[in-house]
Amino acid sequence: MLFAFIVIGVIPLYLFTHILLNSYMDKAVGNKFTQMQNQIIMLSNQMLPTGYLTLADVPEIGAEVNRIADVYQGRIVIVNNNLNIVEDTYGLYDANKYLVSKEVIQCFSGNSSRVHDKENNYLILTQPITHTTEDQKVIVGAIVMNASTKDIQTILSTMEQRAIIFSLALAMFIVIFALYFSGKLTNPLTKVVSSIDHLTEGYMDEEVSIKGYYEIEKISDSFNKMINRMKKIEDTRQEFVSNVSHELKTPITSIKVLADSLLMQEDIPVELYREFLVDITEEIERENKIINDLLSLVKLNKTAGDMNISSININELLEQILKRLRPIAKKQNIEVIYESFRPVIAEVDEVKISLAISNLIENAIKYNTPDGWVRVSLNADHKYLFIKVSDSGIGIPEEVQDLIFERFYRVDKARSRETGGTGLGLAITRNVIQMHRGAIRVYSKEGEGTTFNVRIPLNYIA
Ligand code: ADP
Numbered sequence: 474m475l476f477a478f479i480v481i482g483v484i485p486l487y488l489f490t491h492i493l494l495n496s497y498m499d500k501a502v503g504n505k506f507t508q509m510q511n512q513i514i515m516l517s518n519q520m521l522p523t524g525y526l527t528l529a530d531v532p533e534i535g536a537e538v539n540r541i542a543d544v545y546q547g548r549i550v551i552v553n554n555n556l557n558i559v560e561d562t563y564g565l566y567d568a569n570k571y572l573v574s575k576e577v578i579q580c581f582s583g584n585s586s587r588v589h590d591k592e593n594n595y596l597i598l599t600q601p602i603t604h605t606t607e608d609q610k611v612i613v614g615a616i617v618m619n620a621s622t623k624d625i626q627t628i629l630s631t632m633e634q635r636a637i638i639f640s641l642a643l644a645m646f647i648v649i650f651a652l653y654f655s656g657k658l659t660n661p662l663t664k665v666v667s668s669i670d671h672l673t674e675g676y677m678d679e680e681v682s683i684k685g686y687y688e689i690e691k692i693s694d695s696f697n698k699m700i701n702r703m704k705k706i707e708d709t710r711q712e713f714v715s716n717v718s719h720e721l722k723t724p725i726t727s728i729k730v731l732a733d734s735l736l737m738q739e740d741i742p743v744e745l746y747r748e749f750l751v752d753i754t755e756e757i758e759r760e761n762k763i764i765n766d767l768l769s770l771v772k773l774n775k776t777a778g779d780m781n782i783s784s785i786n787i788n789e790l791l792e793q794i795l796k797r798l799r800p801i802a803k804k805q806n807i808e809v810i811y812e813s814f815r816p817v818i819a820e821v822d823e824v825k826i827s828l829a830i831s832n833l834i835e836n837a838i839k840y841n842t843p844d845g846w847v848r849v850s851l852n853a854d855h856k857y858l859f860i861k862v863s864d865s866g867i868g869i870p871e872e873v874q875d876l877i878f879e880r881f882y883r884v885d886k887a888r889s890r891e892t893g894g895t896g897l898g899l900a901i902t903r904n905v906i907q908m909h910r911g912a913i914r915v916y917s918k919e920g921e922g923t924t925f926n927v928r929i930p931l932n933y934i935a
Contacts, residue, residue, distance in 0.1 A: 478651030483644050490636040494629060501625040502596065506587050509598045512541050513616050517602040526553040526602070526614045528568055538562060545620035547595060551602075552577060553614040572617070574599075580615035594622045661689040665696065672700065716881040720763050720895070724756040731756070759893065766897040769828065770880065773904040780822045780908060782933045787817040787858055791851055794831050802838045807845050809838075814852040820933035821909055829905035830860060832898040833925050837864035839892040840923070853931065857911075860927040868919040877915065878903045910934045 516538065523531045542549045542562035551560040556573055558566040566572070576586045576599035585600040602614040661684075668681040680700065681693045731749045735741060772779065795811055802809045837847040845865040852859045869877060869884055876882045881896035883889040889896060906913045911929035 478647055478655070479644070482647035483640065486640050486643060490633075490640065494632060494636070497632065498625065498629060501628070502589055502622065505596060505620060505622070505625065506598055509545065509596070509618050509620055510585075510600060512545075513598070513600045513602075513618060516541065516616070520551075521602070521604055521613070526551070526559055528553075528557070528559060535560060542618075545618070546623065547619035547621055549619075550617040551614060552617075554581070554612065559614070574617075577615050577617065581612050583612060589622075594626055596620045596622060661693075665689070665692055668696070713880055717767065720881060721760065724760040724763075727756045728753050762893065763895045763897075766895045766901065769901055770897055770904065773825070773901060773908065780933070781824065782820050782822055784818050785821050785823050785826070787819055787821075787851060787860075788813050790823065790827060791830065791849060791860070794827060794834060795849065798831070798834050798838060801835075802847060805838070805841065805843050805845075807838055807841050807843075807847060809834075810846060810848045812848070812850045814850070817851055817853045817858045817931075819853075819858050819929065819931045821929065822905075825905045825908065826929075829902040830862075830927075832902045833860075833862040833927070836898060837862050837866065837923070837925075839894065840864070840888070841866035845922075855931075857928045857930055860929075861924060862927075863922060863924040865922045868921050868923055869915065869917040870919050871917075874915050874917060878913075 516534075519537065520526060520531070520534050523529065523534060525531045525534045538549050538551065538560050539562050549560065549562045550558060550566070550572060552572045553559050556571045556577065557568060558570045558572050559568065561567070576588075576597075579586060580599055580601040583601060585598065588597040590597065596619070598616075598618045598620070600616050600618070601612045602616060604611045604613045665681065680697050684690065731753050735746065735749050791811065791813070795809055799809050834847065834849060841847065841864050847865075848861075848863045850861045850863075852861075873882075873884055877884065878899045880900040882899075883894060883896040888894075903913055906927060906929065909929045910933075911927060913928075914926045915923065916926070917923035
């Protein structure tokens with residue numbers, strides 16, 4: 474993060490300074506050339522009428538040329554159209570010498586040239602001297618003017634120095650800023666990590682409270698939610714284990730009581746033996762049912778990999794279930810009504826779905842009133858099948874409607890026991906439906922009846 478801050482802060486600054494200084498240099502050099510060009514034009518205008526170029530001795534022009542050369546800290550060399558050197562402010566050449574260079578020759582074709590010698594810090598401007606008569610322009614000579622760029626260089630290096638000082642100050646600021654903020658950003662994360670480690674070591678009771686910026690607080694909140702969820706799961710697991718032991722013990726306790734009371738008495742009539750043995754058999758059956766339900770539940774709790782999916786005709790499936798359950802309903806004179814709105818084929822695990830729906834219908838019969846009714850209806854749209862199981866039974870109090878899907882939960886323990894309930898039926902049903910990515914809802918009013926609505930996707934979603 475520190476590195477990123479530095480890269481983001483310093484590199485653009487460096488590029489910006491570089492571009493700024495370069496464009497200043499170009500602009501300053503351009504300006505200087507233009508100034509030099511103007512000087513040369515003025516000088517040409519002065520010298521043309523004097524015959525200076527034809528080697529006449531005109532001291533004022535010579536002085537002016539020298540003055541300009543001085544001002545520009547450079548050198549001026551003037552040649553006439555014979556390439557004869559008329560003036561050299563350095564005094565190295567005189568009128569006997571000729572100046573033949575590419576730039577000077579080009580001047581006589583009307584082209585001036587600008588050269589910036591960066592190494593030696595000077596500019597060379599070679600410019601024709603033009604004499605304009607009424608109808609034509611004649612090139613009568615050329616001026617080669619050198620000028621030092623030291624003044625530009627001086628300003629440039631001052632600017633450079635300031636830019637370096639500014640960059641260093643900024644870099645320092647960025648480093649301090651980056652150190653401060655990277656610490657501020659990573660410290661809470663480090664705390665989260667150590668909290669997770671702490672939790673992994675088994676200290677589940679602790680909550681994480683980390684104050685930082687918004688996202689970190691959210692992480693800490695989510696983390697706490699996760700811990701709470703884990704605690705709940707752990708609590709439920711322990712509760713389940715103790716419920717299981719309790720539920721399994723109850724029939725055994727009854728069996729023991731029944732057997733003990735037979736053993737303690739002498740000369741018991743055979744009828745009493747029979748009666749007690751019938752009770753004992755019932756308790757054994759009950760124990761068996763609990764164990765079977767538990768096994769179903771445990772199997773369902775395993776991964777969805779155990780699903781045995783195939784295309785099933787749901788209408789037929791419901792009819793089979795009802796055929797099996799109608800005799801039971803009949804015993805209490807309960808009418809079972811089945812309505813199907815359309816043929817429904819769905820990809821489901823037949824055994825599991827059959828178990829889930831049977832549980833709902835069995836409950837509708839078990840928790841009904843004599844002469845009541847149970848209505849099962851089947852419908853579907855393009856995505857889901859809908860099964861509705863309604864009854865005219867005792868209903869479920871509003872406040873416990875959320876609890877009935879919990880394992881071993883029973884609204885009325887005595888009634889459930891009478892009817893052979895284990896409290897596991899709805900837990901199994903809900904598990905099966907969830908394994909099919911479906912949903913189950915209960916609507917009930919105490920004393921009036923209950924409706925369970927089930928929705929299952931027609932195509933199995935793994
Ligand atoms: P059980 O084996 O006791 O029937 P379930 O898990 O199937 O266990 O149901 C849990 C509890 O929900 C039942 O004990 C009963 O109190 C209540 N219940 C379930 N279905 C109905 C219903 N159709 N009408 C009234 N109460 C119901």
